[in-house]
Amino acid sequence: MAGFDLSGLTASFGGERVIGPLTLTVKEGDQVALVGKSGAGKSTLIRLIHQRVDRESSLVPQELGLVNALPVFHNVFMGQLDKHATWYNTVTLIRPFKQDRMQIAELLDALRMSEKLWIPTASLSGGQRQRVAIARALYRNAPVLLADEPISALDGPMAHHVMKLLKDRFKTSVIALHDVDMAMKYCNRIVGIQDGQVALDEPTERLTAADIMSLY
């Protein structure tokens, strides 16, 4: 089961309700773009969904959550720490196994940064760091992708490349995006958030960019 059905989602900050209560149903195969003004509650909603469907989701948070002192390889490998025994993970920390090395090198190749495999993430640029977090989510390979502005630091061609990759690899996803064109191009359902409520929820083919702009 890759879809989910969440109701009664709420979040408050400093006593003030910022989200909800709202209901969101995502079916398998839904590739949802969350759009809306900054501050509308997109990030909070992604966090809330993640709390509810933890086990089922690959998360790319806005702050990325990388361990800066570790090389790119280990940051990506962390996506599957649950799949191995402790001794295996410990040995990998010191000397990675060949099969993992190849698998992760391939993944980085797809993200066009294979030469950075052993560089500590602290010394990468913002866009490269973002791709490491995406690589970790891809490696995690959960049935659902939850991503919060995953292409905010990428340039045009790379942003398209990454969005296409995410679309191909994750059948079901919820991605917060501020770029309406990207949302229209790579997602099949648009959910607009306004003041913590769902203000728009339609399949992409039924919408034009102008419909979405009314949210801003």
Next chain:
Amino acid sequence: MLSYPTVRTSLIFLAIALVGLLFADIAITANNPWRDLGNFFLGVLTPNFFSSEGLLTALLRTVAFAFVGVTVGAICGFLLALVYRFLPVRIFCAFIRAIHELFWALIFLQFFGFHPLTGVLAIAIPYSGIFAKVYSEILEEADPEPGRLLPPGTGTIAAFLYTKIPDCWVQLRTYTAYRLECGLRSSAILGFVGLPTLGFYLETSFSQGMYSDAGAMLILFYVLIATIPLWVKPKLLPVYILGAPFFLGDGLPIVWGNVERFFTQDIVPSPLRDGEGLVGLMPWLNELMIEQALPGIWNTVILTQIALVATGILALLAFPLISNHFGGPIRRTSGHVFLVIARSTPEYILAYILLQLWGPSMLPAVVALALHNGGIIGHLIGRQTNTIRLRSDAPHGFNRYGWELVPRIYRAFLAFLFYRWEIIMRETAILGILGIYTLGFYVDSAIQSIRFDQAMVLILITAMLNIGVDILGRFIRRKLALQTMPTC
């Protein structure tokens, strides 16, 4: 000015110290202190490195005890840091670090004798408590986000190794290296209670008036500490750690009967041992409190407060020596040398030397504590002033000192000073072993006359006093909103 809480606090502490001076026994009692001091400096200038092979052995033992003690302490401290959130662990750690290395050594000497284990445990036990506290503080500051992103079902150990350790690694390593330097100082002074380290050699040379030998030892010790970055390399560490236990020397074998007797008889309060029961215990405790503990506490507190203020004054006077805002490169280089010597010399050794030269009173202790701690704090805040960028038309000389720099570093200065308050008190207590009437004096006398039961009670009181000052220091730092990293 008086409306600033930091200024008010400083003035209160200054007033306490001044009142303390009225009660303190400050005097130079030696017949010709300046001649002795001159002879001593002559000895340092004409060091004799070849008088006996004992010097090199003592140096080797000092390094070996430091490495084994600090390694064991770091490992135990790390394990304790993992469970540091539990209150009993915190209390236990506060207790073991409140007792000075020399007190631990005095305790273990009574039942292990001059066995290497005595020296190793004397360093390892208090260091475990310190490591546990600082390691746990460092680990707490790690970024929690990567841990939250791990796939559910990740093992605790793997999560810890991937998300906590790499993030904290540099800080853990820096702090451990700093502690190794402290360990070398601790190891050196263990010689004063008879273990085969540099302190033993120093005491022997001094008591025979061989100042050139003592000078050679001091110079070697400075070189040893100053060259740590050169000879302590990550790649060589395993060699040192595995090799060190073989260079501790043999000492004397442990008599296990002594160990048993110590715990089942020696430290049991004598009224209980003699079957007088609780009725006899009260007068015993009463007498101990009035005749030993209270005078000891009184002198320890007075000396601590005077030394604390003297440390502060010295630090404020000394920091311009290494500050970029004053003087030329020559003055800064000599300033650096002075501060390195001041902070590398353990208080105990400084106090011992000054006591030999000036005769017994609180004065050598105050000067020794102020020189060592003032050197450390002066170095830290001096370095801090180098990061301050002044406007280009800022005043020069004394006005720059008083108007531009001191106001900016004063909070950091107070933070360091209150952080070291507890350390100064712990040292003050221990200096009693040298013959100043602080708690250490009464502990040492009790041990000399085989009253271990009383010695243990006095050590417990000392520990409580240290814990109390630690809590008070933290309270004041919080009240004044002073922050400091635990690297001084």
